[in-house]
Amino acid sequence: MNVVIYHTNDFHSNFNNLKQVHAYIRANKTEHDLYLDSGDYTDLSSIVVQADGGKSAMKLMIDSQIDAMSLGNNEIDLGKEAIVELAKSGVPFLSANIRDLDHKKIDGIYSSIFLTKxxxxxxxxxxxxxxxKDFEHASYDTFFMMGGVTTKEPITLVKQELEKQKGQYDYAILLSHSGLFVDKVMLEQLPEIDLCLGGHTHDIATFKGYSQSGQGEKLGKITLEITETGIVEIENIQLDLVEQQNARFDTLYKEIETTTDQILSQPLPHIRALAFDAFNESELINFICDALMKEKPSDLAIMHTGIAERALTNPVSRKSLIENFPSKLNPTHYQISGKAIREAILLSFDEGHIRNSGKGPGFRGSVLGSLGFSQNVKVVKNTDRITIDGHPLEDDKIYSIMTDDYLQRGSGYPSLRVEDSEAAFEPGFIRDLVEKYLMDEEVFVSSKVQRIFEESV
Incomplete structure (x- = not known):
């Protein structure tokens, strides 16, 4: 007899991809088969996920006949309380190495489970x-801890789990949201693992004992032959899923979408609309910069215009804020030289550069964009004159800035990069900051103050 293990990872709330997987699984999975996912199914850029912390989204996975999932960083980004609620959905969530801030296991999250086929x-x-990727320890904890979660070294914990369950299983599967390169190194130290199903780096990789399936656009299929002497892997492939009609999925998704839309579409009070331009100074980016300065006073605030997709217009709701600010980027405070600031500002005047895609960690926007600044900054483009509080920017001086972790990583504007250890990350995303200041008259008024000039005034 054969057992087929179907595998996905990193959907990032792309429900169109899930729709095709759902159709294939329901048509082909038998009682002898398994369907496993290696995490990052949810994504906070999705209004379905935002509405109720991913609980409604899990209904789609349950109907896809999922047998177990590992917790990816995007599930963890929901925060400890949301993870506990997700665990009540009926889907077994697995993570041997996450803990709460007291280093205790989180309710409903299991290190491992047994599945009999x-x-x-x-x-x-x-x-x-x-x-x-450089094997830095606890490299995600800076952000995880904002939501009440921390991680422990995984290799030792997997070894402990395998030893604990020794003699009780016939075949060991690791659902690892660690990335292909890390998986390869870990598996050298975990010879007891028969099959590793990976995620996190969005690779499409298939070789003996390993599968990773991109971002849900493919479906991993591992066929095992069950013999009297053991279990043998006889096939490991990636299925190309053909788009097809799926009325069952469409109906379920429409019901979920309607419910979550009602939750998120309630109007939020705000003072007025804010204009936006991805390639020039605009009220909306000025507003964000001034809100950052009010949140944590600094020498200046800087923001990339690609943080937004469009103007702030009526009606404003949590739904419209999610759609307008899809990136999961945190307000971030650090110190940097005037020279680095100058280099970034001059680069923001490069028409070719600012029209790049902006791709980078946490970024869900469509274009990099130029830079905007807090109202105490004045930039004259034709002279490259830059002042802060009326004083010329000094290359050798160290300035404190408020921005987000996209620019802190050097994404799009490399000179602004500093190490995570040199930065302080604030809870919440930029869209949460916008929501917080929607009724702040002072910030709305200051957003009209011009900061960038074509020539001396």
Whole structure:
């Protein structure tokens, strides 16, 4: 007898991809088969996820006959309380290495589970991201801890779990949201793992004992032959999913979308609309910069215009804010030289550069854009004159800035990069900051103050 293990990872709330997986699984999965996912199914850029912390989105996975999932960083970004609620959905969530801030296991999250198929016991162990690509320890904890979650070193914990369950399983599967390169290194130290199903780096990779399926645009299919002497992997492929009609999924998604739309579409009070231009100074980006300065007074605030998709217009709701500010980027405070600031500002005048895609960690926008500044900054483009509080920008001086972790990483504007250890990250995303200041008259008034001039005034 054969057992087929279907596998996905990193949907990031792309429900169109899930729709095709849903159709294939429901048409082909038998009682002897498994469907496993390696995390980052949810994404905070989705209004469905934002509405109720991903609980409604899990209904779609349940109807896709999922057997178990590991927790990716995007699930963890929802925060501890939301994770606990997700665990009540009926989907087994696995992570051997996440803990709360008291270093205790989180309710409803299991290190491993047993799944029995064809009279064989499959041990499935889950892992959440811990190592960076450079194998820096606890590399995600700075952001995880804002939501009440921390991580522990995974290799030791997997070994402990395998030892704890020794003799009780026939085949060991690791659902690892760690990335392909990290998985390869970890598996050298975990020879007891028979199959690793990876995620996090969005690779499409298939080789003996390993599968990772991009971002849900493909479906991993691992076929195992069950013999008297053991379990043998006889096929490991990636299925190309053909787009097809799926009335069952469409109906379920429409019901969920209607409910979540009602939750998020309630109007929010605000003072007035704010104009926006991705490539020139605008009220909306000025507003964000001035709100950042009010949130944490600094020498100046800087923001990339690609943080927004459009103007702030009526009606303003949590839904419209999510759609307008899809990126999951935190307000960030650090110190940097005047020279680095000058380099970034001059680069923001490069018409070719500011029209780049802006792709980078946490970024969900459509274009990089130029830079905007707090009202105490004045920039004269034709002279490259830059002043802060009326004083010329000094290359050798160190300035404190408020921005987001996109610019702090050097995304789009490399000179603004500093190490995470040199930055302070604030809870919430930029869209949450916008919502907080929607009724702040002072910030709305200051957003009209011009900061960038074509020539001396």
């Amino acid at each position: 064809a009279d064989k016991r499959f041990l499935v162990v889950g892992l959440s991201p811990y190592y960076s």
